[in-house]
Amino acid sequence: MENDVKEGGDRRNFLIKLTSVVGGAGVAAACVPFVASMNPTSDVLAKAETEVDLSGIPPGGVHTVAWQGKPVFVLHRTPEEIAAAEGTNGVIDPEPDAKRVKKPEWLVVIGVCTHMGCVPTKEGPGWTCHCHGSQYDDSGRVVRGPAPKNLAVPPYHFESDTKIIIGKA
Amino acid sequence: MSGPIINWIDKRFPLTSFVKHELTDYPTPRNLSYWWNFGFLAGIVLVLQVATGIFLAMHYKADATLAFDSIQHIMREVNYGWLLRYMHAVGASAFFFVIFVHMARTLYYGSFRAPRELLWWTGQGLLLMLMATAFMGYLLPWGQMSFWGATVITNLFKVTPFIGEQVVIWLRGDYSVGDDTLTRFFSLHYLFPFLIIGAVIVHLVALHTVKSSNPSGIDLKDKDNIPFHPYFTAKDLYGLGIFLIVYSVFVFFMPNSLIEPANNVPANPMMTPNHIVPEWYFLPFYAILRSVPNMFGGVVAMALSVMMFAFMPFLDRSRIPGGARYRPIYRLQFYLFLIDMLVLGYVGYKPPTNPSIVVVGQVATFCYFASFFVVPFVSKMEENWLIKRGLPAGIMELMEREKRDLEARKEEHRRRKGDRI
Numbered sequence A: 001m002e003n004d005v006k007e008g009g010d011r012r013n014f015l016i017k018l019t020s021v022v023g024g025a026g027v028a029a030a031c032v033p034f035v036a037s038m039n040p041t042s043d044v045l046a047k048a049e050t051e052v053d054l055s056g057i058p059p060g061g062v063h064t065v066a067w068q069g070k071p072v073f074v075l076h077r078t079p080e081e082i083a084a085a086e087g088t089n090g091v092i093d094p095e096p097d098a099k100r101v102k103k104p105e106w107l108v109v110i111g112v113c114t115h116m117g118c119v120p121t122k123e124g125p126g127w128t129c130h131c132h133g134s135q136y137d138d139s140g141r142v143v144r145g146p147a148p149k150n151l152a153v154p155p156y157h158f159e160s161d162t163k164i165i166i167g168k169a
Numbered sequence B: 001m002s003g004p005i006i007n008w009i010d011k012r013f014p015l016t017s018f019v020k021h022e023l024t025d026y027p028t029p030r031n032l033s034y035w036w037n038f039g040f041l042a043g044i045v046l047v048l049q050v051a052t053g054i055f056l057a058m059h060y061k062a063d064a065t066l067a068f069d070s071i072q073h074i075m076r077e078v079n080y081g082w083l084l085r086y087m088h089a090v091g092a093s094a095f096f097f098v099i100f101v102h103m104a105r106t107l108y109y110g111s112f113r114a115p116r117e118l119l120w121w122t123g124q125g126l127l128l129m130l131m132a133t134a135f136m137g138y139l140l141p142w143g144q145m146s147f148w149g150a151t152v153i154t155n156l157f158k159v160t161p162f163i164g165e166q167v168v169i170w171l172r173g174d175y176s177v178g179d180d181t182l183t184r185f186f187s188l189h190y191l192f193p194f195l196i197i198g199a200v201i202v203h204l205v206a207l208h209t210v211k212s213s214n215p216s217g218i219d220l221k222d223k224d225n226i227p228f229h230p231y232f233t234a235k236d237l238y239g240l241g242i243f244l245i246v247y248s249v250f251v252f253f254m255p256n257s258l259i260e261p262a263n264n265v266p267a268n269p270m271m272t273p274n275h276i277v278p279e280w281y282f283l284p285f286y287a288i289l290r291s292v293p294n295m296f297g298g299v300v301a302m303a304l305s306v307m308m309f310a311f312m313p314f315l316d317r318s319r320i321p322g323g324a325r326y327r328p329i330y331r332l333q334f335y336l337f338l339i340d341m342l343v344l345g346y347v348g349y350k351p352p353t354n355p356s357i358v359v360v361g362q363v364a365t366f367c368y369f370a371s372f373f374v375v376p377f378v379s380k381m382e383e384n385w386l387i388k389r390g391l392p393a394g395i396m397e398l399m400e401r402e403k404r405d406l407e408a409r410k411e412e413h414r415r416r417k418g419d420r421i
Helices: A002-036 A042-046 A079-086 B004-010 B015-024 B034-057 B067-076 B081-108 B117-139 B144-159 B164-172 B179-210 B228-253 B280-291 B295-315 B328-349 B355-373 B375-389 B393-420
Strands: A050-053 A062-067 A070-076 A106-110 A142-144 A156-160 A163-166 B027-029 B225-227
Touching (some): A050 A070, B004 B015, B015 B228, B027 B228, B034 B081, B034 B179, B034 B228, B067 B081, B081 B117, B081 B228, B081 B280, B081 B295, B081 B328, B117 B179, B117 B280, B117 B295, B144 B164, B144 B179, B164 B179, B280 B328, B280 B355, B295 B375, B355 B375
Antiparallel strands (some): A050 A163, A062 A070, A070 A106, B027 B225
16 A cells, blocks of 8 residues: 555656656747747848949949848959058958959958947048947958957859849859 | 725725835834935836836837837827927936936945845846846937947847857847837837836835845834834925926926937938947946957956946945945945946047047956955955944944854754754
């Protein structure tokens, strides 16, 4: 008789533990749709590609276009700017200029400061971010912190000599 | 209270006994100064913010294409919309002002010490919730400052190890702050005040368990306590009158003095304003964020700077009651800390391009944390010095008794542990 109770107790404890685990897993699973609903929606994901006409950008000029809601700088570099960019590897996040461009006269970078996400302003050679004082050169490489990384290069390709598509390499 | 209706209720719900216990007969130290008004004032501002907020929400549109214009609609076309909005905007600043004074009083008089640690920590939680609510509310007008403030602050989550980028995208619901971000911030901005109300109830339950501290720092005997009503209801309402005069001056005569002009320009994701600053109540913490040259370090330092207050019950080792009132060195530390906060606020307001401002910010940030870290040592040395200099016999006796009680509790704990083995 005592044995029965004891075994019954073990079985009950086991069942309580099992039910708690299954119940906990159920609650966790029920949280998934709520958390997932905060991720980007399908129509946000659909704004994937942007076409840019380069013919209107004079040498030394920069155009800012929107891609996935973010600004992208398209800079038509002069021969002097190209020479200056190729002459250095950057300071904080070293990278050769050749790896950052598809054609030396066109620099395409995402215009979002890698520090806190502000949009840097074109000032003299390169860009300055007025939020926290980071500076970038004409290859979009960070030359003064606090930004930790170079301006990102988005995936893009030349459709023709005067047209690029941003969003697909 | 009496009367047939009250009687009928009292048989079913403890109305009279509750009011008696928590309000009319609630024992309150007779020596509370006006610095003890600010908890009550914070409660009133919370009510004002919820009331104005609910009516503003009847006219506001949480949609990136409509939000900015709906604020103009509230200001120009809604009956008394200008008043509701200015009350709400000024109310946010008033809330932080009142809370900062409330915290400063707790720090000055050492009210965070045993047995009021949980009271202090629930207050710390309330401060964090208040900051989150204010930050999300600031995005809603969808001006340039709103947009870039939200961009910078959501970007802070990029330092989350391994999944930083995904966390930022998840928080925003987009690759940059956008329509989805605005809508969810509105939803949460409406939710949080009700969580705050819940936490305030917890805060008050803790308060009514340990009762108010007082400027002497000594728990008063029953004969030195007086009922909360009418004495402190009257004192609190007098303080409320003064507060409302100042509040009204801001609401009616200088409502834009605390609103950044750049926020009257609609949000533009393609252009950052030349100088972005947070609201005044975030400036010292923002200065700390900027003062650390490394991004991860900066975010950690900023989070720590807000949380440092929670450690005070552990850091302050002095047993002298009454906080800064009877502790000259602690009082000096307190005022130096206030000055440091003001310096940090100034640095946070200035653009970071000036190198000397950066250095001042770094020194002030160092002083901010250092002033917490020296507390354990300085408080102990100060206590020894004060005892050597001579304390009133009553105070010595009180401290000896507290020490004996603590020893007895420790002994009891050890004995019980021994029994179990």
